[in-house]
Amino acid sequence: AIFIAPGSVTLDLGQVGELFFDALAISLAEADWSVFWNGPQTPPGIDAIIPVGGLPLRTAVALASLCQLVVSARSGLSDLIALSCPELPHYVLYPKTCYPHSRTSVLTCYSLTRMGATAVRESENALATEADLAEELASFRDWRARQVPG
Helix, strand or coil, rough: CCEECCCCCCCCCCHHHHHHHHHHHHHHHHHCCEECCCCCCCCCCCCCCCCCCCCHHHHHHHHCCCCEEEECCHHHHHHHHHCCCCCCCCEEEEECCCCCCCCCCCCCCCCCCCCCCCCCCEEEEECCCHHHHHHHHHHHHHHHHCCCCC
């Protein structure tokens, strides 16, 4: 099973950011993964994706902890999952942007690895183009193959 949390209230993942999470959920559901979707709307066309966006926060974290993998946009929910379950393989996507005044990247400021999560794969991508999307999907597939062989 995989838990996918595509939302981030304050971080913009670019023009094709939403497509990244939709493509992941659809391809994993088609490959017979149980996909738990913690977002406002499930991707269209696949009934096998299980919406869990209405769960209370503590229940969502508990559900994520029972999954083999977690994928999320960098958010408060990713904090809770990564720090509650530091050994759970978790792919976290950060926007490729800097804070305007500090000129420090979001990844540098909010790195879950630097906070102690040991199994987090942090990725930074502008997701502004189809090429960015293809690159991130390939990166996820490589990471997933290392986490769940076969």
